[in-house]
Amino acid sequence: MNFFRRIDWRLLLIFVLVAAIVHIVSTFLAVNDQRGSAYARLAHILPHNTMTILGPVEPQQALLPYLSPDARYAFCPFDTADTTMRVHALLPDLGWTVGVYAPDGTSLYFAAASSERETTINLSIIPADDRFLGLSGEAQQAADTDQTIAAPKGFIVVRAPDRGEPYRSETQTILEKASCAARRT
Amino acid sequence: MASIELKSYDPPSTMGLVRSIVAIIFRAISLILTVALATGVGVWSSRYMISRGSPLSVDTYGPWQHWRDLGRESADPYTKAQLVSTGKLRISADSAGIFEARTDSQGARLHSSCNYKIEGASLPGLWWSLAVFDSRGRLIRNDADRYDFTADTIAPNPNGSFVVTLGRDARPGNWIPTGGAGRLVLVFTVLDPANGLSDEQRAERNKRLPIITRESCS
Numbered sequence: 425m426n427f428f429r430r431i432d433w434r435l436l437l438i439f440v441l442v443a444a445i446v447h448i449v450s451t452f453l454a455v456n457d458q459r460g461s462a463y464a465r466l467a468h469i470l471p472h473n474t475m476t477i478l479g480p481v482e483p484q485q486a487l488l489p490y491l492s493p494d495a496r497y498a499f500c501p502f503d504t505a506d507t508t509m510r511v512h513a514l515l516p517d518l519g520w521t522v523g524v525y526a527p528d529g530t531s532l533y534f535a536a537a538s539s540e541r542e543t544t545i546n547l548s549i550i551p552a553d554d555r556f557l558g559l560s561g562e563a564q565q566a567a568d569t570d571q572t573i574a575a576p577k578g579f580i581v582v583r584a585p586d587r588g589e590p591y592r593s594e595t596q597t598i599l600e601k602a603s604c605a606a607r608r609t
Numbered sequence: 610m611a612s613i614e615l616k617s618y619d620p621p622s623t624m625g626l627v628r629s630i631v632a633i634i635f636r637a638i639s640l641i642l643t644v645a646l647a648t649g650v651g652v653w654s655s656r657y658m659i660s661r662g663s664p665l666s667v668d669t670y671g672p673w674q675h676w677r678d679l680g681r682e683s684a685d686p687y688t689k690a691q692l693v694s695t696g697k698l699r700i701s702a703d704s705a706g707i708f709e710a711r712t713d714s715q716g717a718r719l720h721s722s723c724n725y726k727i728e729g730a731s732l733p734g735l736w737w738s739l740a741v742f743d744s745r746g747r748l749i750r751n752d753a754d755r756y757d758f759t760a761d762t763i764a765p766n767p768n769g770s771f772v773v774t775l776g777r778d779a780r781p782g783n784w785i786p787t788g789g790a791g792r793l794v795l796v797f798t799v800l801d802p803a804n805g806l807s808d809e810q811r812a813e814r815n816k817r818l819p820i821i822t823r824e825s826c827s
Contacts, residue, residue, distance in 0.1 A: 446651025454690035489746025494738035519736040529692035531680040531701030538803035
């Protein structure tokens with residue numbers, strides 16, 4: 425009982441309140457600080473609105489931390505400020521995937537290959553705000569037949585399982601068929 | 610006629626004044642220390658929950674941690690901050706199970722000075738990979754250029770299960786060199802099939818995660 429009497433309850437309350445406020449502020453600052461995000465790192469190095477195929481992931485060539493060496497990657501950082509993006513990818517076998525990510529790493533679109541058949545992915549990415557007022561004739565036609573997602577910025581990742589040296593040229597050939605291209609609206 | 614009794618004013622003694630000032634200073638210091646300590650605890654707890662996770666955002670299966678809403682729009686702030694601050698590229702939890710281990714199945718920190726055996730069950734129809742990194746997310750440089758095994762590259766047992774060994778010295782079978790890396794992080798990725806997995810199938814997958822056994826340390 426003597427111990428509880430000696431506690432300064434006002435200080436304890438202040439401690440809890442300040443710790444909670446700082447915890448919340450610190451967490452939300454971390455969410456909004458995207459300087460170290462995968463998008464920031466990729467957008468800094470790679471050309472925008474172009475699919476870039478990277479070499480095999482090796483210790484001296486890892487663009488991102490914890491980037492799994494189990495795959496070959498093609499990246500396309502995109503910006504749809506005044507364009508529509510057309511994305512095409514071929515997923516021939518199990519382990520092949522294509523994903524569209526927002527700058528904060530949120531997945532906007534993802535498709536994985538099925539083991540039974542080859543999958544062709546055609547996507548249109550349009551701006552997410554009011555600046556986008558319509559598609560050009562060509563882009564409109566494409567958007568009618570393909571899936572369309574809205575995103576002002578982000579990056580596209582085509583991932584091909586790296587089955588080792590004997591398969592690399594075949595993997596490279598299929599990865600080279602992946603594309604992301606800007607079309608003026 | 611009423612009389613009023615006037616009390617004479619006693620000025621506080623010097624000792625009393627000193628005590629009051631000391632008490633005020635003590636309270637001010639207590640308040641400053643409390644606020645400083647609370648600030649430290651607030652920042653530390655936030656960073657810890659972002660980097661290592663907590664039951665609010667992470668499911669734990671033995672040594673394996675799984676951020677349950679990774680890459681989802683509805684993810685909690687800790688999960689979002691984890692992705693943004695580390696610079697990781699992760700497939701969404703809707704499309705893959707990504708599990709990280711920093712300890713063996715007995716709870717001891719994974720370290721390159723030890724040899725480990727990783728025993729995994731067969732995962733029919735699912736593509737998976739097991740990769741090893743140092744504590745900063747870098748691949749471990751080695752002469753064999755071997756950093757991971759996948760469902761494509763593993764030499765499985767006849768029943769489809771597999772064994773991977775980690776260690777400094779070369780071993781027969783599915784060996785990944787880890788010499789000189791310090792603390793290790795294992796990442797086990799299981800892709801969902803094209804038609805997705807039900808909650809029951811996910812629960813079954815999560816029960817079949819590899820077991821990490823420490824064999825010896827030097």
